[in-house]
Amino acid sequence: MKQWYLLAYDVRDPKRLSRLHYALKKKALPMQESVFLVHADAAKLKTILAIVKDRTHTREDDVRIYPLRHPNDMWMAGCQQATMSGLFAGKETGTASVTVLQRIRNLFGR
Incomplete structure (x- = not known):
């Protein structure tokens, strides 16, 4: 079953930032520069999390995913x-x- 998520990030390195943004634009709807709306089931969310992990540094960057009941709740x-x-x-x-x-x-x- 698909669920809505709000994904936001703060990536310090410009190269990592552009790689992550480019990859996420293929999987989610950009709301702002570093905020995306995601509609995903468990498998697609796992893919998106793998993309994030491959393109970020856990000690320098901050990525957050918030579940939403529906985009109208924003x-x-x-x-x-x-x-x-x-x-x-x-x-x-x-x-x-x-x-x-x-x-x-x-x-x-x-």
Whole structure:
């Protein structure tokens, strides 16, 4: 069964940072520079954790994964609030929302 997660990281080395960001963009939806929204079952989460472990240094970098019941549970303010509103309720309102909604569908196979 798939679960929603919020993955956030602070990677000190620029090379490791770019390698991790590039790899995560293929598996999760970027919310900000170092914050990703992940929709994964146990196998996919294990793959993502392996990607993180391969591209980070445990003594220098900080990576956190927080489980979410649903993306609608997140509180948002600022410029991304309008872009993200209504995405997970199945409503296609506004061109920015449609673009991001299509990315979610492509990424998660919906």
